[in-house]
Amino acid sequence: MKKVVILGGGLAGLSTALHLQRAGWRDYQLLEKDSRIGGLTRSESVEGFTFDYTGHVLHFKDEANRELVLQLLGENIHLVQRNSWIFSKGVYTRYPFQTNTYGLPKEVIKECIQGFIEAQFIRAGEGNPALAARTQPREPAEESFEDWIYTHFGRGIGKHFMISYNEKLWSVHPREMTSDWMGRFVPQTNLSDILDGALSDEAKPMGYNASFYYPLRGGIEALPRAFAVGLPSAHIEVNTEVREVDLRGKVLTLHSGEKVPYHTLVTSVPLRQFVKLIKSVPLEIRDAAQDLRHNSVFNVNLGIDRVVTDKHWIYIPEPEYVFYRVGCTSNLSPFMSPAGTSSLYIEVSYSDERPIDKPSVLEQVKRDIRKTSLVKESDRIVSEKCIDIPCAYVIYDRKHKRNVALIRDFLRANQVLTIGRYGAWEYSGMEDAIAYGRRTAGDIVAEDKQIEVRAAEAKTPVFSILIPIYNEEAILERAVREMLRELDSLKASYEIVLCENGSRDQTAEIASQLATIDPRVRLIQCPTPNYGKALALGILEARGENIVCFEIDYWDAAFVRISEALLTKYDAVIGSKRAPGSRDRRPRLRRVITYAFNTFLRLVFGFQGTDTHGIKAFKTSLGQEIVRRCQTDKDIFATELVLRMERAGIYICEMPLEIEEKRAPSIKLLKRVPSTVRNLLRLRRALRDVPSPEVKKESAISHAARTR
Numbered sequence: 091m092k093k094v095v096i097l098g099g100g101l102a103g104l105s106t107a108l109h110l111q112r113a114g115w116r117d118y119q120l121l122e123k124d125s126r127i128g129g130l131t132r133s134e135s136v137e138g139f140t141f142d143y144t145g146h147v148l149h150f151k152d153e154a155n156r157e158l159v160l161q162l163l164g165e166n167i168h169l170v171q172r173n174s175w176i177f178s179k180g181v182y183t184r185y186p187f188q189t190n191t192y193g194l195p196k197e198v199i200k201e202c203i204q205g206f207i208e209a210q211f212i213r214a215g216e217g218n219p220a221l222a223a224r225t226q227p228r229e230p231a232e233e234s235f236e237d238w239i240y241t242h243f244g245r246g247i248g249k250h251f252m253i254s255y256n257e258k259l260w261s262v263h264p265r266e267m268t269s270d271w272m273g274r275f276v277p278q279t280n281l282s283d284i285l286d287g288a289l290s291d292e293a294k295p296m297g298y299n300a301s302f303y304y305p306l307r308g309g310i311e312a313l314p315r316a317f318a319v320g321l322p323s324a325h326i327e328v329n330t331e332v333r334e335v336d337l338r339g340k341v342l343t344l345h346s347g348e349k350v351p352y353h354t355l356v357t358s359v360p361l362r363q364f365v366k367l368i369k370s371v372p373l374e375i376r377d378a379a380q381d382l383r384h385n386s387v388f389n390v391n392l393g394i395d396r397v398v399t400d401k402h403w404i405y406i407p408e409p410e411y412v413f414y415r416v417g418c419t420s421n422l423s424p425f426m427s428p429a430g431t432s433s434l435y436i437e438v439s440y441s442d443e444r445p446i447d448k449p450s451v452l453e454q455v456k457r458d459i460r461k462t463s464l465v466k467e468s469d470r471i472v473s474e475k476c477i478d479i480p481c482a483y484v485i486y487d488r489k490h491k492r493n494v495a496l497i498r499d500f501l502r503a504n505q506v507l508t509i510g511r512y513g514a515w516e517y518s519g520m521e522d523a524i525a526y527g528r529r530t531a532g533d534i535v536a537e538d539k540q541i542e543v544r545a546a547e548a549k550t551p552v553f554s555i556l557i558p559i560y561n562e563e564a565i566l567e568r569a570v571r572e573m574l575r576e577l578d579s580l581k582a583s584y585e586i587v588l589c590e591n592g593s594r595d596q597t598a599e600i601a602s603q604l605a606t607i608d609p610r611v612r613l614i615q616c617p618t619p620n621y622g623k624a625l626a627l628g629i630l631e632a633r634g635e636n637i638v639c640f641e642i643d644y645w646d647a648a649f650v651r652i653s654e655a656l657l658t659k660y661d662a663v664i665g666s667k668r669a670p671g672s673r674d675r676r677p678r679l680r681r682v683i684t685y686a687f688n689t690f691l692r693l694v695f696g697f698q699g700t701d702t703h704g705i706k707a708f709k710t711s712l713g714q715e716i717v718r719r720c721q722t723d724k725d726i727f728a729t730e731l732v733l734r735m736e737r738a739g740i741y742i743c744e745m746p747l748e749i750e751e752k753r754a755p756s757i758k759l760l761k762r763v764p765s766t767v768r769n770l771l772r773l774r775r776a777l778r779d780v781p782s783p784e785v786k787k788e789s790a791i792s793h794a795a796r797t798r
């Protein structure tokens with residue numbers, strides 16, 4: 091069980107904690123920067139009025155979420171039939187606008203119906219061919235929201251509600267947005283419903299929130315509080331803001347300076363903001379985060395000394411009113427305001443491009459609310475509370491999908507799970523936040539179980555994959571993750587043994603982290619740069635039945651698979667760049683050196699094979715026995731190993747390789763000549779007393795089929 095840190099005590103974070111708790115997970119910590127949990131689902135009590143962070147009503151598509159909320163809130167929740175309206179042209183019409191135009195001026199109704207019919211013709215391709223082409227179904231991420239509105243509802247509904255309202259709400263014009271977000275949020279319609287709604291005023295349940303749940307007492311904050319009841323207080327820390335996230339070291343730095351290590355990080359912090367907290371972040375990710383857009387909502391709450399309406403909320407599309415929506419929380423539950431009064435929430439949206447002057451907005455709101463006739467001149471405002479929501483609606487512009495996928499994938503690869511409306515950077519609601527928590531906790535528990543299984547397998551794996559590493563910080567993590575992924579597709583169990591030797595960069599730290607996260611990865615270390623010594627150490631410490639030696643930049647899952655089959659017949663499989671059937675696409679100089687070196691080995695040592703420096707696989711017990719006798723180290727060690735195998739009469743199979751140079755050698759090849767000569771002299775001394783293959787007649791070299 092590894093430590094999970096959850097950032098943010100909104101519903102998404104709380105639900106993750108609760109589901110972990112219920113699954114028996116004990117090593118988790120939830121950190122919330124505010125003085126109390128709840129995030130956007132908090133409520134403020136002012137002079138007997140309870141004000142939410144604007145209207146928050148609960149609707150469910152998934153029964154499991156509904157059951158959980160009903161169970162948590164018990165008696166403190168009730169079901170409400172929606173009573174929502176639109177105020178335009180001085181008239182109240184029912185929501186949704188498109189099917190409830192009754193009561194609006196005749197010319198408005200006519201424009202809406204005519205526009206809808208025209209749109210249907212155009213969609214069917216019977217109108218203007220150019221328009222018809224424009225309205226061919228497109229990917230939601232490509233189609234502008236404006237086009238979507240005109241295509242599905244026509245110009246009248248667009249003009250009188252959809253365009254104007256949405257521009258006010260999002261604080262950007264729908265032409266700048268895509269229709270990627272809408273899903274269940276915008277109810278679609280047909281001509282029959284449009285005609286019915288134009289001819290008479292009829293309440294019909296439509297849309298995803300036709301009825302909704304709401305707590306009876308305590309405002310919407312009753313919900314996060316109910317989540318927290320099931321959580322031991324030691325697991326929740328408020329007034330705890332994260333200042334920096336070190337993805338590599340897997341440690342958070344708090345504002346207090348305290349360091350908090352984690353294994354898995356779950357974050358509901360707004361994605362744009364979260365990326366800014368990361369200690370060192372790739373430019374591509376940083377740029378993608380900077381491109382993420384959102385609006386803000388300035389929420390003015392008013393307590394009025396009279397029951398002003400029976401409506402739940404009213405959409406206000408016209409630009410002469412500063413707010414886009416007015417709601418009445420005292421109609422959601424009778425316990426939200428003193429008897430005989432109303433509590434109103436009024437929402438004004440703004441953004442960097444369309445800023446508002448906050449000090450004067452309150453006065454403007456009070457003026458405009460009286461213009462709607464909802465609040466009369468004679469009504470007294472007995473309470474007021476302004477709440478700023480700096481990050482309110484995520485804007486789905488054309489870059490949204492790509493950027494969000496890029497950032498979230500990058501974070502996931504770094505064991506950071508992004509959840510909730512702002513962590514996932516999406517348009518979603520409370521139910522989705524709860525569902526994120528359930529799924530995320532489930533994934534964490536499932537991954538842990540899988541790791542346990544792998545850990546058990548890793549104790550006596552079929553293969554020990556040895557990778558000598560020296561100064562590989564740039565590629566190590568990616569390469570190992572790729573190996574793990576590819577090895578998972580093989581049936582055999584395995585361990586990866588990283589044989590680090592004297593790196594001067596972050597290689598050892600990265601390797602150690604990889605080994606901490608995954609029981610299939612082990613780190614063994616040799617204090618000085620010495621390829622041969624590190625490899626020898628790896629061979630001696632291998633736990634697998636068989637050993638496969640690779641290079642970090644030359645890795646081939648197929649070689650492991652083929653070796654598994656060959657090692658049932660042979661003792662060792664030596665990959666060769668020179669065996670018949672091999673393809674060596676490295677630069678000419680390297681090929682010539684390989685040729686010269688192997689010719690030398692043949693002439694001087696009686697080597698019967700074609701290559702000693704390639705990838706190789708062998709039975710661990712035999713390999714360990716031979717390594718104990720080896721006397722050289724550094725680059726020549728691999729040669730001594732193969733020569734000794736040959737002389738020991740080990741049954742060897744050479745396997746031709748296809749190889750190309752992925753990166754230039756770190757040391758100039760010609761500079762290596764003196765050390766190679768010295769090494770060969772050492773090798774000669776080392777093998778002086780070992781009988782040559784001519785003596786060991788049973789030694790066999792055979793040629794297997796091509797690897798790939």
Ligand SMILES: Cc1cc2nc3c(=O)[nH]c(=O)nc-3n(C[C@H](O)[C@H](O)[C@H](O)COP(=O)(O)OP(=O)(O)OC[C@H]3O[C@@H](n4cnc5c(N)ncnc54)[C@H](O)[C@@H]3O)c2cc1C
Pocket residue numbers: 097098099100101102103121122123124127128129130131143144145146147148149330331332333358359360387479481482483509510511512513518519520521523
């Ligand atoms: C105007 C408006 C109206 C809405 N109406 C509805 C509705 O009627 N029905 C509905 O279902 N949904 C509604 N929603 C959506 C709903 O509010 C969200 O989906 C839900 O509350 C998101 O929960 P969350 O936990 O993902 O995010 P949040 O509630 O935002 O929680 C994130 C938490 O992270 C904390 N945090 C941030 N940075 C740090 C840091 N560095 N360190 C530690 N903590 C940090 C924050 O303080 C916050 O508590 C509405 C949203 C808005 C903006």
